[in-house]
């Protein structure tokens with residue numbers, strides 16, 4: 001939404017002067033370290049509440065429009081669950097082909113329509129920059145749930161929360177990102193977010209799927225320690241967080257190129273013998289073949305727990321932008 005001053009005439013007890021009230025969440029660049037601590041604290045509180053009572057009425061009467069132009073299981077259903085656990089409700093638009101988008105309606109018009117009915121819009125769209133375009137058109141908060149190969153800020157926030165809950169801290173860690181670092185929007189957001197901490201980043205990928213130079217330059221300017229290679233064995237023994245990504249088949253222009261790199265890395269129980277005992281393996285999911293199921297029962301496999309942390313973080317973000325955190 002366009003920036004607007006807080007309204008000083010709201011009734012006492014209303015928290016609409018809270019810093020995130022009415023804000024869009026488009027990029028991790030909007031967050032500083034203090035904001036992150038705040039998100040973590042609220043998410044932690046959400047976890048306690050869900051464990052204690054399951055559902056509660058913090059956002060009773062509020063409506064979320066879940067607008068998905070690309071497939072999604074976790075992001076879409078966790079936003080739905082978040083809203084419903086907070087007592088609100090959801091307009092789900094998962095199949096844009098059944099909406100007026102298939103008649104040629106523009107994104108700004110669709111967003112302007114949905115904000116007539118909803119208090120907040122969650123958007124996933126195949127084009128980089130689409131979330132910013134939607135946010136400009138809308139008066140209500142827009143939350144970016146993935147804009148093409150651009151960013152996926154709520155995923156990065158839940159990833160950082162996962163690391164914090166699992167390992168207790170972020171400063172001093174070595175994080176290795178593995179797989180499709182070119183098209184994987186989750187690693188674009190997470191690496192930027194981790195630049196708020198004293199983290200060492202290793203990028204391991206096939207040559208044609210390297211982390212974009214733009215991200216590397218940005219983090220170099222922040223004096224972040226980064227290494228690049230094609231060989232996981234070199235960095236695995238020192239790694240505290242191994243962040244595995246899927247090769248993003250849908251972003252390849254030439255299917256033959258995808259076929260060449262799709263199986264470049266497979267994490268399995270044998271490979272993980274070289275890793276520390278106290279470390280975690282994360283994955284935004286869905287996985288295809290890049291983590292073997294024979295590793296799932298290992299206590300270091302954190303990817304299923306990571307999904308659950310996502311619920312608490314998205315509950316926190318909804319409460320924040322709707323002025324109730």
Ligand code: NCD
Nearest residue numbers: 074075146186246284285286
């Ligand atoms: C990711 C995405 O959509 O970018 N999934 C997710 O949101 N959990 C990763 C992926 O699709 O590989």
